[in-house]
Amino acid sequence: MNDKKQLFWGKMTGVLLLVLILFIGVVAHFADEGMWTFDNPPIQLLGNLYGFTPTQEWLDHVRLSSVRFMDGGSGSFVSPDGLVLTNHHVAVGQLQKISTPEMDYVTSGFYAETPDEELKCADLEVNVLVYMENVTDRVIAAISEGMSEEEALKAREAVIAKIEKESLEETGLRSNVIDLYHGGEYWLYRYRKYTDVRLVMAPERQAAYFGGDYDNFTYPRYDLDMAFFRVYENDKPIRSNNYFKWNAEGAGDGELVFVSGNPGSSDRLFTYAQLEYLRDSYYPLVLNYIDKRLSVLREFMQEGPEQERKALVQIFGLENSKKALTGEYESLLDKNLIEKKRKDEETFRQLVDSNPEWQRFYGDAWETIMKVTRVQSESATRRFYYQIRGSNLATIASDLVFYTKEIKKPDSERLEGYHDSQLDEFKFNLFSPAPIYYDLEEANLTGYLSLAMEELGPEDDFMQLVLNGRTPEEVSQELIQGTKLADVSLREALFEGGEKAIEACQDPMIKFMKKLEPVLRDNIEWNKKNIESILTLAQEKIAKARFAIYGKEAYPDATFTLRLTYGAVKGYPMNGTKAPYKTTLYGLFDRALSFNREIDFDLPERFWERQDQMDLSTPVNFVSTCDVLGGNSGSPVINANAEIVGVIFDGNIESLGGTFVFDETKNRAVAVHTGYITEALRKLYDAGKLMNEIEGK
Amino acid sequence: MNDKKQLFWGKMTGVLLLVLILFIGVVAHFADEGMWTFDNPPIQLLGNLYGFTPTQEWLDHVRLSSVRFMDGGSGSFVSPDGLVLTNHHVAVGQLQKISTPEMDYVTSGFYAETPDEELKCADLEVNVLVYMENVTDRVIAAISEGMSEEEALKAREAVIAKIEKESLEETGLRSNVIDLYHGGEYWLYRYRKYTDVRLVMAPERQAAYFGGDYDNFTYPRYDLDMAFFRVYENDKPIRSNNYFKWNAEGAGDGELVFVSGNPGSSDRLFTYAQLEYLRDSYYPLVLNYIDKRLSVLREFMQEGPEQERKALVQIFGLENSKKALTGEYESLLDKNLIEKKRKDEETFRQLVDSNPEWQRFYGDAWETIMKVTRVQSESATRRFYYQIRGSNLATIASDLVFYTKEIKKPDSERLEGYHDSQLDEFKFNLFSPAPIYYDLEEANLTGYLSLAMEELGPEDDFMQLVLNGRTPEEVSQELIQGTKLADVSLREALFEGGEKAIEACQDPMIKFMKKLEPVLRDNIEWNKKNIESILTLAQEKIAKARFAIYGKEAYPDATFTLRLTYGAVKGYPMNGTKAPYKTTLYGLFDRALSFNREIDFDLPERFWERQDQMDLSTPVNFVSTCDVLGGNSGSPVINANAEIVGVIFDGNIESLGGTFVFDETKNRAVAVHTGYITEALRKLYDAGKLMNEIEGK
8 A cells, every 4th residue: 555654744733743744855856756736747757768759638638637635635537427546545534434334335335326326435535636836936935034934834834824725715725825846936826626436336345455455565476456436516527628537458568658647655854863763762752652542443353343443444454554664764774875865965075065156055954954853863762652642522522622722723833734725624624524433432442551551650740740640441431431522512512612611511521622732832842942943944044055056957845736747657576586577366366365365365256256257367466666655645646648457555565665765677667567457347247337427338 | 306417418518518417426424314336225224213224125126116207307216017106297299399389288298097008218327226346446447556646537438338338238238437535436227118108197386386386396296297207118008016016195394305316516515716617707707698598588478479489498497407506696695604614634644644645545536626616717608609409400410420430439539428328319319209389499599699608798709600790680590591401300310321321411400500619619629628538537636535534434426326315204493483293285275376366376276176076184284304405306215115105306405505415304205195196196197097097906
């Protein structure tokens, strides 16, 4: 799976998320490397390498046919009637939310043969990028000479909030100012956003996630990792010509393909000091946290099949993160990689120092960042655990407590997430009617509080405030069993009632978060003052130095915004031999039987019953040199004619170091082949009607 | 393929072969590790780990059902009528020798439906180990105190030659004194030897070697790497009850299995200094040599299909060696492995030093070896290239020149290979009627001389003697085009005629080798004096220290003699996921099609035509934790009932470091499943008659 930082999107609102978001950079590119913005596609490179020059019309069509899933993933339109194709693992959260103890769609799959059978998702938002405008000058103009680092940060935040608010009011479109090349450029992106999204089809998880956590992030692979949604507006499917035509033949060995999607985050231009911080502090800390959370969930799952159903999606997300982060961590432990990074930085700094003006303006940035990472390291554990993690109810309470205070401030002074332009999204999440499982919540919260106690010690101020002499079990039980926040109408009442309603509220979870609020705010302020404001300026300097030396022949680090990547369909050297560019249905049955159909490697009965009806030489998955990351899950793979030939669902294990460096010799994007989708829909799932819509028949 | 040192067996008669043969040691064992001699099977360990205790009868039956292929490999009897099963890649040299421009059995495969169609091999010898006797006391008694290192070496060589000669004269059996635990024990092994061995069946190389050099030494794998021979005596198939009963079901996941075969060579107990020597001198030298030889052969192959046919087996052997040696080399470059070795040695030496008597007798051995490896390093390149390598005709000439001189000496004073007990084997090889290809010989010799010139430089004494002012092409052309040594009767005449005939012989290759003889002899003598005699004593000390500390709860390093290894059928962690314990026919077709049936991954037509008749869930290959090495190729895999369930044909890529250390977590022996052989013989090769014989029907 690609959504490796999924865990942190949404949940990790503390210091580390900020660090992740802020640390974006810009890199020089080689060969098939790069996640290019649609305003700056590598036209010349494509011409030189592949003899293909995309037109503006081609670029616009691809952009408008591409979709972003706000809960972490990508997709594309594949019919004129708003049909969207993405991954099963992007859809799995929604599948769980519409499931019940009686009907588990994650296990059984789902297919709506007629429109009225399509199931509306509780809290799914998808976006289409319709407008891009460079607003760098306006953002930069807000910062005047002589401002302190903190003042500069505030001024930057204020102007960004203003641009977003104006744009929203003017157009009604989702409006985000994107920081590209880490402060090198700021762009206003406007999205058409859709919140009436309905589930059309998903196979059984066993077919989609064949090989389970074992095969996750590996290749050769045999997964039917697909799901179909339909986008509605005014209770009708949208109609549009911006969709990808279906090509069931797929792409041939060596063929040029493109991926249009939303890579989540990368750290390719971190300084050497930042990489050391990640290696020595961040990854050990987070991997330990994930391990402990997983053991809590696995224990919970043992209690019965219903508990298993409830915990499965969280376990999947954490296992996915664990495997991804472990791969990233190991790539940082690789002495060759870290040495290469050190040398690259040395060269870059020598170039900067060779020009007296550059040296004066930019030369101190690396030292500054090194000092900041030392400060980060010193308090990393404390600041990570000065948070309540892993409980949805705690997050809801915290959001309400913060919202009611923030909303009273002028827009420009509010914390990130509470600006006027962000309130629609905030409400969409806060008022989600998705089910909340009290038993799971209690297990998670108890587990988290025990872990925090372990890490911080009983004498710690925050722990004393949290536990107040009681055990994690007691606190968790009281909070979860006492709170009524699962009731959406209570959330609405508190939201409307504002600070006064919060003050008066006797809900134990609200009271608990009120008590913690000063510490949480202090945390955020400390981080802005000591980390974010200093880093932002230093990284901006590096970005400017890079532009000065290399120009714009480079792409920005990933920011979960739309990017175009290109590459060739191509195998690679693997494990002493080579991995093929594609796999076939023969291989799917081989892998199932070679493990004697043990749990992670079994297939739904329909596969065994209908095996004879299928053409076993049908391609299942294939790989290309396209440069993808977490967030690209569900992205369309298209050929030069903008026909869809596959759906990205993963990177190979070798690509996990891609967070820090792209290696074309072995980094590969793994996709579901359109031939497999066609064969499966027609012959396994009796979904000929859906397939006819896709093929325009 | 497992026969990784095949290249050096037979061809590398210089200093390095001696080094390889001499450096044997003894290691402590853990879990499924170990290549155990049949006099010292790990009875207690087997009982503890698997609850199985082999009886003496079981052990004798297994030993007598096992076969050694003298040109490098193992096999087993699988019918009461002398039918032997081994690997295709063990048989491939013989397949090439019986092929003609009109009929290439390597490509087309071979099947003799009736006995009179069975094809006699030109120079194939197979052995069965029938007798083992510990002669350590007798060998040790030959060495008296006060002897110099050189004198000790001579005395040891003399007594061994004497024991072998007496045994041969007494029994008529092939008699070899084997040095085990590096001088810790000496054993007289007697073999029943067979030289009338006929080819019964071999599939096409494309099926046997599916995946080619890419998949060589890897897993998952899909190879039908099998061949059948029949052993004759007095022109009749031998009859014996010592054969393995067929079990087409194979072994289940986790089942205990055994491998009985002849691992070629391992260096598990090399001292740290010896590993450094290998890493810094030996492997770079030999890998460079192989690369250059391969480029000569590949150029030769370009000239046409007939050239390709002639060069193929040599290319296969060299590619195989290259991949194996590269894996070994890389394992030595692995800092963890080398650090573990250093620590193990430190512990061992501390134990030795902790006992004053041990310290006095054995304590200086490591320092001595370190000094010797320095001497080796200094002259490694020169001594490697003070040889004529890569030409069969040059080897024949050299053998004749040396033989006629050596035979005049008392038996005990002759060079290794020329003792009375070794003459049968010497003559069998010297008078082999196998075809010699002049064009290939010339290309090889030219290539070798050019390489030697590159490495030694034109001013080198040896090169001046060899070239005498001419170019490598001129010398090679004159020698190969002028020599008549391809004619076996000429070799016989020179052999009979002795030194006088050699003196009078005007054959240019004989004259050439006569001219080089003093240098070659000097090389051998230098090595005995400066390396072998010193190393032998030092290693003997280490072996004794090991016995003193650890007793005989250990196995000796591999010596291409019969060993029993045991383990479980078991997958392993691989490339981010896990490798299954077996593969199936589905997987074979998947891999072929996933590469679009490109050359190395295509299959003979019969596979495509008869696919529907086969059960695609039939297991193809499987892996176990059995500890195997080069030389084990063709070994039977048997279950606790001594039924054959597979044929070893390879180790996985992770097992290449097994030369130095066994790692049960990922080292695996790869075998052809008996189910695949059964299915293939009956349904693909119309060899039901052969299958009936095997199954006793």
